[in-house]
Amino acid sequence: MHKKIDKCDKFISESIKPIAGTFDTGAMARGEPGLPAHFVWRKTEYTVTRILDKWKETSPCKSNSKEKYVRKHWYKIKTVDGKIMLIYFERKSLPKGQRRTRWWLYSISET
Numbered sequence: 001m002h003k004k005i006d007k008c009d010k011f012i013s014e015s016i017k018p019i020a021g022t023f024d025t026g027a028m029a030r031g032e033p034g035l036p037a038h039f040v041w042r043k044t045e046y047t048v049t050r051i052l053d054k055w056k057e058t059s060p061c062k063s064n065s066k067e068k069y070v071r072k073h074w075y076k077i078k079t080v081d082g083k084i085m086l087i088y089f090e091r092k093s094l095p096k097g098q099r100r101t102r103w104w105l106y107s108i109s110e111t
Contacts, residue, residue: 009086009109010109013105015104016103017040017041017103018038019038019039024036032073035075036103046079049078052077052078052084053076056070057073057088058071059071070091071092075087075089083108084108085105085107086105086107086108087103087104088103090104
């Protein structure tokens, strides 16, 4: 499960569209999702200025082994306009042919 959400945060749960060419390639080289430096939400482009926190959400593998599967990568970020956003990357792949929305804005706070 993810960390506690602040009471002043506004729940959003909408997809965001990363801007091509702005992904963190260093993270991708480590096998992690490359947090985009720029993304679009509700027709507005946002720029990430700082990662305030990050963590992984895991669950048991479905094969009944003792391994854990990383379901989501969470990021608490600050944008250039001062907004604090909680976004996540959903690792679970969808069946072939279905649209893959991987990046989501979970909540937003302006404090």
